[in-house]
Amino acid sequence: MKVAVMGAGAVGCYYGGMLARAGHAVVLIGRPAHVEAVRAHGLRMQTTRFDEQVPMEAATGPEAVAGADLVLFCVKSPDTESAGEQLRPHLPPGALVLSLQNGVDNAQRLQAVLPQQTVVPAVVYVATEMAGPGHLRHHGRGELVIGPSARSTDVAQTLAAAGVPTEVSAQAIGALWAKLILNCAYNALSAITRQPYGVLYPAPGIQPTLRAIADECLAVARADGVQVPGDLYAAVDAIAATMPAQFSSTAQDLMRGKPTEIDHINGYVVRRGDALGVPVPLNRLLHSLVKLLEAPPAARSTESSGR
Structure with a gap:
């Protein structure tokens, strides 16, 4: 082939x-x-x-x-x-x-x-x-x-x-949502802290935060008529065990000075949540923080001085 x-x-x-x-x-x-x-x-x-x-x-x-x-x-x-x-x-x-x-x-x-x-x-x-x-x-x-x-x-x-x-x-879209939820839970947190999953997961307060992010995503998926397969909480917990040394793709992009895909991860959940009337404050915060971090230093300085 x-x-x-x-x-x-x-x-x-x-x-x-x-x-x-x-x-x-x-x-x-x-x-x-x-x-x-x-x-x-x-x-x-x-x-x-x-x-x-x-x-x-x-x-x-x-x-x-x-x-x-x-x-x-x-x-x-x-x-x-x-x-x-x-x-x-x-x-x-x-x-x-x-x-x-x-x-x-x-x-x-x-x-x-x-x-x-x-x-x-x-x-x-x-x-x-x-x-x-x-x-x-x-x-x-x-x-x-x-x-x-x-x-x-x-x-x-x-x-x-x-x-x-x-x-x-035939349930590939539901599986894509399941993958999206894992990315929403881990990508931004790994990027903001610059830590791999195995270090991030056991840190104080992180595990309930991961589940709360997943809860917001699941609520949006349900409102959008998507059935997400499997036990998402177990999948969230398993990521750190199966990929302990992995930095998220968002973290890798930020560390290399590249634009991230955060608009299509947490940002997508924010857009769908807004359209469907589902509150997603954690996803909104993570999206905003990564967008701030990926902005050029000069732009961040200008925004800060303009407050």
Whole structure:
């Protein structure tokens, strides 16, 4: 299978790398420094099970998706429409586009931009980071839940054979909400404190705070007619045990001076809560604090002096 990874950050490199390691033709589409490193040495996959240089192609432009059977779409949520527009002229008619993104509405937004393609939502459960150009570090897990389509079962079998446990579920949107709630609980707190989950979770007052954040999210989901599967409280508690060394993606973005996806995590819950009349004060506070932290220092200084 020919696979293109659009937005080859930590998530895309992990799943693309696993497919390449299994013998599939994979091209990573990413930033120049990362592409140059992969072209020169392959992708270093430093995982919990192996540490290998995995050879594969890499490119900086969207034209590299030409001929792909499967596109792993891994760009940041704010870039969904613009990246989809870039891909559209180069996508083969039969390519399946799998949205491996944070948030619950990316697949829907991407489908509107790519009306000739089949876009399938995916729920991603993996702890990864980029340790440098061409160097992926994996901290744990790696399974996927993907939505149904004519090709979803075949794609799931291909991923499973490559060492990625994958389930096809008609309840993928509910599962995306479950993932969103975990992100709402942990991402901003990890970013604000700059602590990994294993340090954050046992700190005084954090566990009831995590549950209170989850309660707000569940209330919004119910008001929105979404049934969230599983025991969310158990899932919140389990994150620190299964990913103790993981900093949230929001924390990683802030520490690298990059824009975060907080508008599509806690910010999404705030917007839906406001629209549905559900109060979400904790999510609103976390969203506001991260937005303040991601603002340039000069902007924060100007805002402070203007009080």
